[in-house]
Amino acid sequence: MGTLILILVIGIAIGAVAGFFAARQYMKRYLADNPPISEDMMRQMMMQMGQKPSQKKLHQMMVSMKAQAKKNK
Secondary structure, eight states: OHHHHHHHHHHHHHHHHHHHHHHHHHHHHHHHHSOSSOHHHHHHHHHHTTOOOOHHHHHHHHHHHHHHHHHHO
16 A cells, blocks of 8 residues: 555656656747747837837847747757
8 A cells, every 4th residue: 555655656746747847848849939029019119119110120020039049949
C-alpha cells in the first residue's frame, strides 16, 4: 500500500514537471508566431504620440519586431 502511494506521488510530480515544460514550449512558439502587438495597436500608439503612420512604416516595424524575436530565441 505504501509503495502504491509513493509511485502515485512520483507519477504526479513527473507529470506536473513535464506539463510545465510542454506548456512553456507551446507558449513560446505561440507568441513567436502571433506577437502580442498587432499593426492596429502599433498604429494607435503612433497616432497617440502625434505621428502619422504609413502602412510601409508599420510593416517595417512588424518585420523588425519579428526579426528581433527570432534573434532572441
